[in-house]
Amino acid sequence: MKIYDRPGFPNPARIRIVLAEKQLESQVEFVPVDLIGAEHKSSAFLQKNPSGVLPVLELDDGTFISESTAITEYLDHLDGRPTLTGATPKQRALIHMMQRRAEAELIDPVGEYFHHATPGLGQQLQAFKSLDWNGRAEWGRRQGERARAGMSYFNKVLERQPYIAGEAFSMADITVFAGLLFADAAGLTIPDNSSALVAWRARIAELPSVKNRSGQAFLADDARRLGL
Numbered sequence: 521m522k523i524y525d526r527p528g529f530p531n532p533a534r535i536r537i538v539l540a541e542k543q544l545e546s547q548v549e550f551v552p553v554d555l556i557g558a559e560h561k562s563s564a565f566l567q568k569n570p571s572g573v574l575p576v577l578e579l580d581d582g583t584f585i586s587e588s589t590a591i592t593e594y595l596d597h598l599d600g601r602p603t604l605t606g607a608t609p610k611q612r613a614l615i616h617m618m619q620r621r622a623e624a625e626l627i628d629p630v631g632e633y634f635h636h637a638t639p640g641l642g643q644q645l646q647a648f649k650s651l652d653w654n655g656r657a658e659w660g661r662r663q664g665e666r667a668r669a670g671m672s673y674f675n676k677v678l679e680r681q682p683y684i685a686g687e688a689f690s691m692a693d694i695t696v697f698a699g700l701l702f703a704d705a706a707g708l709t710i711p712d713n714s715s716a717l718v719a720w721r722a723r724i725a726e727l728p729s730v731k732n733r734s735g736q737a738f739l740a741d742d743a744r745r746l747g748l
């Protein structure tokens with residue numbers, strides 16, 4: 521298997537954590553893609569993933585799987601013992617519900633904020649965004665507020681249960697964790713009075729599968745190129 525990714529970026533970090541959880545790291549070849557140089561918008565890469573985003577999983581038979589949730593599903597089921605996506609119908613439903621919320625209310629709006637309300641991935645990539653779209657910065661800022669509202673929502677969830685989807689660690693925790701990583705890089709702060717979310721984050725950061733795999737958002741070199 522190959523994973524096309526970029527260490528330090530939030531969605532690739534989701535899959536690196538999954539690979540560690542499932543002890544699959546040694547079975548994967550990591551292929552770095554230059555996001556700041558817009559390599560992911562080249563025609564060669566768009567054939568792998570028409571959405572032009574990372575990560576992408578390539579199977580040994582040449583099948584390409586993109587979307588972090590789909591990649592997680594695949595990796596979690598490879599050994600026939602799913603631990604991150606739920607084993608019972610109820611667990612699966614609750615994990616997917618919270619996973620969708622983690623994307624829709626946190627990591628995706630952080631991404632929109634990053635790309636529209638800040639310089640994002642830099643000049644080369646901006647060519648692929650509608651720079652002259654009137655109001656894009658304001659729209660981006662609203663997405664930032666949406667993401668912070670999402671953080672308050674997850675704080676409330678964590679006031680009543682230990683993990684995002686209930687009693688056990690799941691892919692929804694990984695996505696919220698990566699969303700907060702992205703928020704840090706984009707300059708979006710966690711709202712005050714979010715002590716449950718902050719305590720949960722400190723706990724998740726210490727998990728062996730998470731420690732040293734999510735790292736500082738963006739590699740030092742990429743951060744320098746972005747002027748962060």
Ligand SMILES: N[C@@H](CCC(=O)N[C@@H](CS)C(=O)NCC(=O)O)C(=O)O
Binds near residue numbers: 575586588
């Ligand atoms: N929905 C996708 C989101 C992937 C995504 O946005 N990846 C970012 C890296 S964290 C990316 O490739 N951004 C480049 C761009 O938007 O041009 C997933 O779940 O994998």
